[in-house]
Amino acid sequence: MFLSILTFEIFLQSIIKNTKLNPLLFLFKRDKFFSLKDMNILSVENLSKTYRSGNRELTVLDQVSFEVEQGKTLSIVGPSGSGKTTLLGLCAGLDVASSGSVRMDGKALENMNEDQRAGIRNQLVGFIFQNFQLLQTLTALENVMVPLELKKRKDAKDKAKELLVKVGLGDRLTHYPNQLSGGEQQRVSIARAFANEPKILFADEPTGNLDTETGEMVENLIFKLNEEQGTTLILVTHDLELAAKTHQSLHIKGGKIQEATHG
Numbered sequence: 591m592f593l594s595i596l597t598f599e600i601f602l603q604s605i606i607k608n609t610k611l612n613p614l615l616f617l618f619k620r621d622k623f624f625s626l627k628d629m630n631i632l633s634v635e636n637l638s639k640t641y642r643s644g645n646r647e648l649t650v651l652d653q654v655s656f657e658v659e660q661g662k663t664l665s666i667v668g669p670s671g672s673g674k675t676t677l678l679g680l681c682a683g684l685d686v687a688s689s690g691s692v693r694m695d696g697k698a699l700e701n702m703n704e705d706q707r708a709g710i711r712n713q714l715v716g717f718i719f720q721n722f723q724l725l726q727t728l729t730a731l732e733n734v735m736v737p738l739e740l741k742k743r744k745d746a747k748d749k750a751k752e753l754l755v756k757v758g759l760g761d762r763l764t765h766y767p768n769q770l771s772g773g774e775q776q777r778v779s780i781a782r783a784f785a786n787e788p789k790i791l792f793a794d795e796p797t798g799n800l801d802t803e804t805g806e807m808v809e810n811l812i813f814k815l816n817e818e819q820g821t822t823l824i825l826v827t828h829d830l831e832l833a834a835k836t837h838q839s840l841h842i843k844g845g846k847i848q849e850a851t852h853g
């Protein structure tokens with residue numbers, strides 16, 4: 591790929607030299623060329639995941655391919671056990687595929703070691719899980735401060751407070767997770783995920799453990815913050831109505847894409 595870009599550059603330069611074209615035109619063309627190439631924040635190609643149990647091989651993801659542009663929203667729907675969480679984990683660099691490729695922001699995750707993948711996650715990724723995954727021994731405020739302190743931000747406390755106010759929990763800062771309702775815990779985890787100012791947010795059935803009303807509030811919050819920050823959203827959900835709100839939808843079954851729609 592790099593070689594072909596180089597060849598293209600040399601080709602363009604030779605045209606400019608030979609025809610004495612305006613150098614501005616060359617810059618324009620180059621910008622256009624690179625912006626086209628860089629539009630995808632996530633490119634997944636022929637991704638497969640196989641588990642070995644005893645002497646049997648279990649393929650839970652089978653040759654999955656798709657692309658997502660920066661700032662867009664994608665939903666992944668499918669029955670329980672179809673491979674949705676596995677796919678999300680691979681895309682987010684939490685797990686390693688058996689074969690195939692995941693490029694995040696142009697970087698191939700399969701060429702990285704665990705530390706490099708952790709680095710990319712810290713830099714680019716936010717997560718929201720069905721079961722919230724808050725640290726039980728930390729308050730709401732401290733939970734949101736964790737990613738900010740990892741980034742050594744001096745304003746970690748103020749920024750965490752600001753985010754909790756944004757999700758409507760300004761009066762719950764010193765509550766521990768077990769003192770919060772499910773909806774409140776999920777809002778803390780949303781504040782934590784956005785604290786990172788992620789380029790890409792992965793949400794695995796974020797409303798799965800919430801009642802309808804609370805679920806809707808959490809959904810709206812995710813979409814609102816997503817829009818405000820220009821974050822790309824990859825959302826696993828059972829809820830077809832929710833899936834219809836995203837730009838793109840993948841329906842998976844038995845580890846394979848059955849249908850891919852662009853809204």
Ligand code: ADP
Nearest residue numbers: 641648650668669670671672673674675676677
């Ligand atoms: P979903 O999120 O769509 O419900 P998952 O991605 O969690 O599905 O799981 C897909 C399939 O992979 C399931 O059949 C599950 O049992 C299997 N699976 C997931 N993790 C493992 C693992 N670590 N070892 C073996 N099989 C696994």
Ligand code: MG
Nearest residue numbers: 674675676794
């Ligand atoms: Mg799952």
